[in-house]
Amino acid sequence: MQDSTLAILVVEDHPFQLIAMQMHLNRMGFFYLTPALDAEEAREACQRREKPFDLLLCDINLPDTNGIELLTELASSGGIQQAILFSYREEDELQRLEKQLKSSGLPVLACLSKPLGQRTLLQALGEKAG
Template sequence: MMRDLRVLLVEDDDFTRRLVLRLLHDLDVHLVTEARDGMNALEVLRDKGDGIDLIICDLEMPRMSGLDLLHALRTATGNPLSDIPVIVLTAHREADMVKRAIAYGISGYLVKPVSKADLVKRLSFAMQKGRGSSS
């Protein structure tokens, strides 16, 4: 299941991005595209969005936050990626942001620092839920 998963990892912090990338590789997820912020993620999605199955996205980023990225994904008319599963990365202090993200139909959230067990649980749930199902 995980081997063929194509993930877009959106995280501005190098340490956190490398940690999540290593955890994904440990889970046999090797098709990972990285983006440093929401603007970069939108460029990636514009270029190869049909090659992405799931987005793991930080909420707090410069230039374009995870919430702004979610808003752009979920509200763009005719966007074929509007229902792509999104797991958000968050720090404990961002509870209000998580509530706002949930309103955009996220597939789950991971609290930093991310653990392998939590990542497995969230990926499994997001992939079972899949595209096109309601939140």
């Protein structure tokens, strides 16, 4: 069962997709969302918060950095607790990347294909609750 009180930092560089993702998360029962269009906005959001975001939900392909670099930075600075990365990359490539990131000690729950399906996202979030 998902925890609807999760504070989620959503980083997506396409404004329409960012809005659509927020609406999708709202329909799933997640309302504590902080949107960011790029890494700089994400960094600023983390600096404004007194405690870390429960979850970083981040596109891997960002214009000013990539999601992996942002994840590494925010995790090491204590800005986030865990992360789910997403991309239009092939599923097998994302699975390899997920294993690599987890083995390097990064707090990654999953690397998922876009568009994010509700069931897939809830399964990944279930790992956080579990």
